[in-house]
Amino acid sequence: MIKEASNWVKFCVNTINEASSNRIALDLACGSGRHSIFLSNRGYKVISVDLNFYYLSSFYKDNIFRIRADIENLYTWPFKDSSFDVILVTNFLNRLIFKNIKGAIKKNGYLIYETFGEGHEKLGSPKNKNYLLRKDELLKLTHNMSLIYYEEVKVINFEARFIKHRILCKNV
Numbered sequence: 001m002i003k004e005a006s007n008w009v010k011f012c013v014n015t016i017n018e019a020s021s022n023r024i025a026l027d028l029a030c031g032s033g034r035h036s037i038f039l040s041n042r043g044y045k046v047i048s049v050d051l052n053f054y055y056l057s058s059f060y061k062d063n064i065f066r067i068r069a070d071i072e073n074l075y076t077w078p079f080k081d082s083s084f085d086v087i088l089v090t091n092f093l094n095r096l097i098f099k100n101i102k103g104a105i106k107k108n109g110y111l112i113y114e115t116f117g118e119g120h121e122k123l124g125s126p127k128n129k130n131y132l133l134r135k136d137e138l139l140k141l142t143h144n145m146s147l148i149y150y151e152e153v154k155v156i157n158f159e160a161r162f163i164k165h166r167i168l169c170k171n172v
C-alpha cells in the first residue's frame with residue numbers, strides 16, 4: 001500500500017496552488033512514489049527518479065514517468081537546466097547536488113524540500129550525520145532562491161518521533 005503524502009508536501013502544493021495542467025514536477029529519490037502519486041492527482045505531469053528499481057516498479061500512473069538513475073553521480077545528472085515547475089525532495093540528502101537541483105528548476109518554479117535534521121540520530125534513523133541537516137543549513141543551501149516558508153521541527157508523540165527541516169522556496 002502506498003503511504004500517504006507528508007503534511008509538508010500537501011501544505012506546499014496547496015500554497016503554490018497554481019493551475020497545474022501542463023506543469024511538470026520532479027520527485028527526486030521518490031521511493032515508492034507516494035508524492036509522485038499525490039502530485040499526479042493534483043494535475044502535474046511527474047518525473048519520478050530513484051536508484052531502486054524495486055521501489056520504482058511498485059507504482060504506476062499514466063502521467064507519471066519513472067526513471068532509474070543515480071542522482072548522486074554528478075557526471076550523469078540526467079536533467080537539463082530549467083526543466084521543472086516543481087522539484088520535490090523528501091527524506092533524502094546529498095549536499096553536493098543542490099546546484100544541479102536548483103539549475104533544473106524553471107524561473108519562478110518551486111523547490112519543496114523536507115528531510116531530517118541534526119538531533120534526529122537520538123530518535124531514529126538516519127543516524128549518519130551526512131544525512132542530517134545542520135541548523136539553518138537548508139536556508140544556506142537555497143540562499144540564491146526566494147524563501148517562502150521554512151521550519152525546523154521536533155515531534156515526539158505516540159505516533160512519531162523525528163526532527164525535520166522543511167523549506168518551500170522559489171527560483172526567482
Ligand SMILES: C[S@@+](CC[C@H](N)C(=O)[O-])C[C@H]1O[C@@H](n2cnc3c(N)ncnc32)[C@H](O)[C@@H]1O
Pocket residue numbers: 028029030031032033034035049050051052055069070071072073089090091092
Ligand atoms: C528514505 S527514502 C525516501 C523516499 C521518498 N522520497 C519518500 O519520502 O517517501 C530515500 C530514497 O532515496 C533513494 N536513493 C538513495 N540514493 C539514491 C541515489 N544515489 N540516486 C537516486 N535515488 C537514491 C532510495 O532508493 C530511496 O528510495
